[in-house]
Amino acid sequence: MLEVKGLRKVYRSGSREVEALRDLTFTVDNGDMVCLVGPSGCGKTTLLRCISGLLDPTGGDVRVNGKAVDGPPPGMAVVFQEYGRSLFPWMSVRDNVELPLKQKKVARSRRRELVDEALDAVGLTGTESAYPWQLSGGMQQRVAIARAVAYEPQTLLMDEPFAAVDAQTRADLEDLVRSLWKRLNVTILFVTHDIDESVYLGQRVVMLSSSPTVVQDELIIDLPAERDQLHTRADPRFVELRTRVYEQIQLAKKAAR
Amino acid sequence: MTSVRRGSPVRLGSPALLGAAGLAGLLLVIEMLPRLGLVDDRYLPPTSRIAAALADETGNPQFWASLGDTLVAWALGLAIAVGAGVLAGIVIGSIPVLRNLTASTVEFLRPIPSVALIPLAVLLYGTDIGSTLMLVCYAAFWQVFVQVLYGVADVDPVAYETARSFRFSAWARIRHVLWPTALPYVFTGVRLAASVALVLAITAELVIGAPGLGKEIAVAQASEAVPTMYALIVVTGILGVLINLLARTGERRLLAWHQSVRGEVAT
Helix, strand or coil: CCEEEEEEEEEEECCCEEEEEEEEEECCCCCEEEEEEECCCCHHHHHHHHHCCCCCCCEEEEEEEEECCCCCCCCCEEEEHHHHHCCCCCCHHHHHHHHHHHCCCCCCCHHHHHHHHHHCCCCCEEEEEEHHHHHHHHHHHHHHHHHHHCCCCEEEEEEEECCCHHHHHHHHHHHHHHHHHHHHEEEEEEECHHHHHHHHHCCCCEEEEEEEEEEEEECCCCCCCCCCCCHHHHCCCHHHHHHHHHHHHHHHHHHCC | CCCCCCCCCCCCCCHHHHHHHHHHHHHHHHHHHCCCCCCCCCCCCHHHHHHHHHHHHCHHHHHHHHHHHHHHHHHHHHHHHHHHHHHHHHHHHHHHHHHHHHHHHHHHCCCCCHHHHHHHHHHCCCCCHHHHHHHHHHHHHHHHHHHHHHHHHHHHHHHHHHHHHHHCCHHHHHHHHHHHHHHHHHHHHHHHHHHHHHHHHHHHHHCCCCCHHHHHHHHHCCCCHHHHHHHHHHHHHHHHHHHHHHHHHHHHHCCCCCCHHCCCCCC
């Protein structure tokens, strides 16, 4: 279980203080798929960096399975928005996916298995020897996802992973994430600024206010587990839910003014 | 723009052909100037006599020994400078406190011309190869060190955070993120250092009289063997070209993945 309690983050530079996160509390159950959505500039990335242990919060705490986070915790993988910069251009696709496993001291034969399975799961079999920069943007993000999946994390954090790919690729990748989530029994926290995406992907949506950020509202997405781009998005319930999220985000923006 | 294809495989505008023609032209001018009496051939002998002197030198064991001395001083000095520069650059570059602590000192030491240290070198090592080494190291070190500092500063924060999020050890982060990022800068530094090292090696030999090609040039000049002097100068020039060529080839081989080499734009 992932618990965020009273999380606060203030950036200090000289005498200037910027309160990015004011007071955030929410939990993500094991095996759940939660989307965090909020207006742009609401500190989503700050929050994710605090959860992943890359950034020390000013107050409050983050716990993963009861253990306080004070550095990148084991069993957690992060997929960044900037796939082009997150992948190492000096390594082939295979080496990129394999390197974290080497650091985790996974045996060679098992590494090979995991890399092959992960690349197969994201539909990239056959690109092992290519360099990331030889692939399209969508394929690069698939490599980054494969790298995270091969790592066998219990918790997967995704920071606006599809913000920089085109709409069609984005739809494919959304379905990929849904299917990986169902297959791997992994807990996913998915950060996005796209309301439709949050409703389509999530079992639950946590809406954030504008900065300084608090939790604005939470919503259970009671859509059927089997979702597809065409029918789910046309479902009246989907439209209803996305309207609810949309209203809350508008409210959050208004409150900030 | 339309281009007209001609039958000949080498077109008139080919850079390699033009380059060769330019060189041939220079050699021809040097041949003609003294022959036409425009300059005194005691100071500038014609190309053919320089070439003859060069041919003579290749039969002279003393020449090969000097060439060896120069190359040893160059290679050893460069190796020490690269090793020290890379190590110091990575350590100082990745620790902000050290970096700020040393910044002004570096800015002060770096512009000191190596040749200004010649008296000190003579004091410490006399006319030994040690003098040459010291000057070569000093000059080459800064080239590498400063480039490595730039390289370390160029590490992509996203790549670095990726490594941290996958719990890479400090050593693994240096090995797999910092070092590959800094590598192109290291190569630039080595390439610059290689040329500077040659200049300093020849200078030290010339001025101090440490064994090597520089000393031979001084000896040839003193004994008025002017064509030999020119021949030796030509050899140092050829060395410079070969060193640069070697460095560039190495760079291209090892950095095939790098933007500046791969010539493709990632989208």
